[in-house]
Amino acid sequence: MIHAKGILSRDLQLEILELTRNIALRSPTFIPTTPNGNKLNCEMTSCGKYGWVSDRFGYRYTEIHPQTKEKWTEMPELISSLAKTFASMVDEYDYVPETCLINYYKKTGKLGLHQDNSEFNLKPAIISISLGDDATFLVGGNKRNDVVQEILLRSGDVFILYGESRLYFHGIKKIAPNTSDLLKNGGRLNLTIRQVK
Numbered sequence: 508m509i510h511a512k513g514i515l516s517r518d519l520q521l522e523i524l525e526l527t528r529n530i531a532l533r534s535p536t537f538i539p540t541t542p543n544g545n546k547l548n549c550e551m552t553s554c555g556k557y558g559w560v561s562d563r564f565g566y567r568y569t570e571i572h573p574q575t576k577e578k579w580t581e582m583p584e585l586i587s588s589l590a591k592t593f594a595s596m597v598d599e600y601d602y603v604p605e606t607c608l609i610n611y612y613k614k615t616g617k618l619g620l621h622q623d624n625s626e627f628n629l630k631p632a633i634i635s636i637s638l639g640d641d642a643t644f645l646v647g648g649n650k651r652n653d654v655v656q657e658i659l660l661r662s663g664d665v666f667i668l669y670g671e672s673r674l675y676f677h678g679i680k681k682i683a684p685n686t687s688d689l690l691k692n693g694g695r696l697n698l699t700i701r702q703v704k
């Protein structure tokens with residue numbers, strides 16, 4: 508795991524924010540339902556060749572948005588080039604950014620402890636970009652019951668999950684309201700860029 512704190516300038520954060528707004532206009536955010544019928548405490552959408560969806564049939568990647576039934580919005584060049592740059596920092600020079608999951612947390616948003624294993628290929632790194640309010644992020648080990656550490660994720664931080672850490676259990680425990688003025692209406696945005704295949 509690499510936590511690059513405050514690596515994205517304010518201007519770059521604003522540029523990425525604007526890109527996510529345009530993506531959400533064409534591929535609206537939705538609140539996924541888990542296979543058990545519960546709703547996630549987070550709004551999501553995606554861009555790129557694939558998008559992550561969850562419903563009573565399970566978690567998976569699809570090529571169409573579940574509500575609009577259209578293809579996901581293409582991934583902006585800035586987002587794919589940033590992801591390739593960060594992947595090369597962990598020696599992944601043939602990284603193909605195929606999807607960017609956009610999670611929006613209101614001030615009461617959370618994400619329970621989970622493993623990211625919906626991808627067909629579990630080897631390529633995951634690049635995470637945090638924007639807006641601070642989050643208390645939890646990360647443990649390969650087993651659900653492993654000890655977890657708390658990490659503060661702040662606007663402009665980039666987190667790189669690669670190698671062993673790629674399959675660590677993790678979640679979002681709490682959003683700290685009004686800790687950033689980047690998003691006009693508060694809350695937190697997280698972008699995770701992945702190679703799925």
Ligand code: MD3
Nearest residue numbers: 610623633635668672673674675677697
């Ligand atoms: C640690 N998102 O979308 S990003 C997710 O802040 C997700 O929205 C959180 O977990 C968020 O699946 C955390 C940082 C992150 C992403 C993937 C990981 C941390 C990870 C995979 C393995 C270990």
Ligand code: FE
Nearest residue numbers: 621622623677
């Ligand atoms: Fe995750």
